[in-house]
Amino acid sequence: MSLDRSDVERIAHLARLAMNENEAPEYTESLNSILTLIDQLQATSTDGVEPLAHPMDAVQRLRADEVSELNQRDALQACAPAVENGLFLVPKVIE
């Protein structure tokens, strides 16, 4: 199955990637060639095969619910683009 330009623009929106006029045709072409590659799977029957999500079939390990971390807010925010009073700044969300 093949994607057209509007499909690719919709996918870019879902992935929160801005895409300009010039880029759309190029991504449409390369995504279609990748889809042709991955569509090779459809020819193989997988009836009754249990999906493998993790090579060790591992499940999430749990630990006791105890505080183990120190507060490092200043150190962790030192690499943030914009902070004020210990808060991350973003454009206005609610009018």
Next chain:
Amino acid sequence: MFNLTLSELSNALSRGEFSSLELTQAFLDRIKRLDTQYNSFITLSEEHALQQAKAADTLRATGQATALTGLPIAHKDLFCTQGIRTSCGSKMLDNFISPYNATLVERLNLAGMVTLGKTNMDEFAMGSSNESSYYGPVKNPWDLDRVPGGSSGGSAAAVAARLVPAATGSDTGGSIRQPAALCGITGLKPTYGRISRYGMVAYASSFDQAGPMTRTAEDAALLLQVMAGEDPLDSTCATQAVPNFSASLNDSLLGLRIGLPKEYFAEGTDPVILERVREAIAEFEKLGATVKEISLPKTQLSIPAYYILAPAEASSNLSRFDGVRYGHRCDSPKDLEDLYKRTRAEGFGAEVKRRIMVGTYALSEGFYDAYYRKAQQIRRMIQQDFIQALSEVDVIMAPVTPCSAFRLGEKNSDPVSMYMEDIFTLSLNLAGLPGMSIPCGFADNLPVGLQIIGNYFDEAKLLNVAHQYQQVTNWHQQSPANLSEG
């Protein structure tokens, strides 16, 4: 000193032939002089390295040195290093200085190793040629017109050019083994979970695995010893006991059962590469190994399965880059959506965007069963093939790549032809098995790698097998002819 291995340098430090400070300064000078032609480093951490070297000399003087104390290393630029930029080869993280160390960096620091700098890589580890780096491509020291492989191309080129005796790498679909093969060095991808992923920038979390890139299997054993083992900071890190990897290096290979998967020796691979691999296998027969043909019938499906699952995981992992908490942020966003979209469009390169979009599509409503679930089922079939094969043999041997180092630009315009480069390496990541690449000769003066695949958590066997081969051959000691000795 540039041609010495970690083990040899460690002995020289013990004998007092030179100090760690002298050694570190010599390597730093060499990098500054020669790396303009390879571009294998993104960041050189000179001041930090000299401090570590001085501390290492003090430890040695007071009898507190380990085998690795005072030895130089470089880290692939996706391992977080406190106070030293971690760019992941991306504009997105060009300004990112991590507030903490990756667990493996922390462990190598504690062992007294000296970090010379951070090596170049494909952006977010997505690539097989190191051409997708924001910091420009790396050149293969064997031929500057050719790629070093990827994504750990900077680490492989730096070790091959003798700019550093060892480096760390990461392998999601072949990113340690393929550049190791193309640059003629030794690379080990351990079992999934053997080494903590804490502080390693995530690409595809059920595949990503760190490992050592060295000149010899003996050196890889030294590094893995320190890097491996349970970590409370990574709940997916394996709890299996870590054996003494150096202790079994000299075990006899008499009776070793080697399996040769017929699908890896089929048409489509450079015949000279197959010849070199067969010559290597003949050496193992001389050492007492027996060889039998096996089958891994789903090999061809590993590429489509991987290029659904890894991008799906990537699209989720890379959603964290939103311009809010760290990394690149676009100028004057008009609202939150504009902030996300322009930050990500400006910060990511083309291949990263392609994989994010493929993953987003595969996970989107209505397509999940046809792509993601289907690929996970194929993943189990591929794993079952390996489990069956490894019940009959001790190790599997095969080529690492279908061709030797290709020219810069040769495959860059067509993502699918680049993906085919990983046909012999991807399936191990799908199954989570350990694999190694060691040099086994040349094709048209370019290095060829032999891949050794073992059972889960049997890295000791891989290192033993590789070390025994390196005792009777000298391919791992070859260095590029144009290499400056200075």
